[in-house]
Amino acid sequence: MNKPNLSIILPAKNEADGLKSFLPRLRKQYPDAEIIVVNDGSTDNTAEVCLSNGVFVVTHPYSMGNGAAIKSGARHASGEILVFMDADGQHQPEDIPRLLTHIHNGYDMAVGARDGDSQASKARGFGNALYNRLASYMTGHTVKDLTSGFRAARAEKFREFLHLLPNGFSYPTTCTMAFFRSGYSVVYEPITAPKRIGKSHLNITKDGFRFLLIIFKIGTLHSPLKLFLPISLSFFALGMAYYLNTLISVGRFTNMSALLLSTSVLIFLIGLVSEQITSLIYNQGNTATPLPLGGKIAEDACDERAPHTAQPVA
Template sequence: MNNVSVVIPAKNEAEGLATVLPKLTSISDCWQLIVVDDGSTDNTRDVCLEHGVQVVSHSYSKGNGAAVKAGARKATGDIIVFMDGDGQHDPNDIPKLLNILHSQNQDMVVGARDSESQANVGRDVGNRLYNQLATYMTGHKVWDLTSGFRVVRANKFKEFLYLLPNGFSYPTTSTMAFFRAGYSVAYMPIKAAKRKGKSHLRLHKDGVRFLIIIFKIGTLYSPLKIFLPLSVSIFVTGFSYYMYTFSTAGRFTNMSALLFTTSLMIFLMGLISEQITTLVYKKNG
């Protein structure tokens, strides 16, 4: 399996990498190991050099997604493994993920975390919500939409580099892009350990980011599946209000007109978004 590249985005992950890198080299010394140092202020780079790992350094922090893209561009393997450098992902799971990729002829295999592997109850509830929404959007069971531990076929993953954000939602974007392009996605249950060091996620900031992810799920796959139910619900509300005012006052009110107009505008926005999404993925169709 010397055609495998392992990409690890890292920002101040010296403690975790000191544990992860020796395990990776013990599994296979012929893999290409790439750590993208995303503007670390600790000795992340030194730890990588001590273990003979290829380092891509950012002079300042560009974001987790930007680090993933930089690593993917440097990867020379036909298969790319993405994992965190904080010690949560077990390198011993990589051969299992690769086995599923090859034996089942998959294009992406994601390490799906269970509830016990989530950082807290709030994160678990949020991920369940994303998984259910993604399942509805794609028509396929999505076990873990936001897991950063995955193996992909490099040529197919690189098709979507231009879509990936520089922030933390690259797993969501890449998964939905694969589904939308008709590529195969599989899941393997994993146990994620407690991370080493401090998390870079912040509740007040990332709560808004997670809300944006929900809308991104829709726009990346089929916007009309989000806009149409919303349009219909507003139309039904407007029609119900019209029937009430007509039966009680015998007239058509401005509120009913506003609701009908809003319903139509939302539907048209969804229709236009659907066409844009189709054009974005046309070259992969």
């Protein structure tokens, strides 16, 4: 049996209601695609709904997080192109061809960028806009939707970063910035996402703070000097201003001025060393043996392989 060229992966936690209507639409749009639903510890009949619609189900024995579900799905997928979608009905199967067109035209990853009307709330829209601007600064590229979970990517390139992806809700953040850092091409396709079916599992306060932390964590991995240099310059400017003030008022160079200027130098040197370490890490990654196109990843190649049970459909 020939392997499918396309694998569609849907992480799902208690999404039975949405999947009842979504899976038939998805199967109708792509009858020959491999559809994998990762049942992330659902307590409803998510697994039964998936099996009744003839899709492959990977079941986590307990909830491990959205990112963990994405990693499990990517490891089981056999297609050369991976499409990731939410199982809550926000992403439309009819939009998949627009992402795939970019992949076929040579891009390594295509991301569905939600418009302003697709944000769940004004607060979340403002937060996403802030994340986009910070990520754009870190990467040097325009990031139109950092947190969109609707994306298509070449399988062998996506799997290079499985070890970097967190188990929580911020896998799109890490994935996007890792692609940019590795010099892989990313394109954004405008989409409109309708209101989700069911209750959101995202906590805007708790997970919003986590998103912000991950931006800075990946920023230090992506381009540390862009993070450390402004901080260093701020301390340097503050030290010089304090020195000029004390020089005029008391006519001497104070210990506080020395502390501020020394701190600016130390921060700059930390950023410089981090930049070199980052370059070495990615150079090693580029010289590593590439993963095969399609097929399942070998057990010993997945250091963070999550326990699960697979339930194929006959």
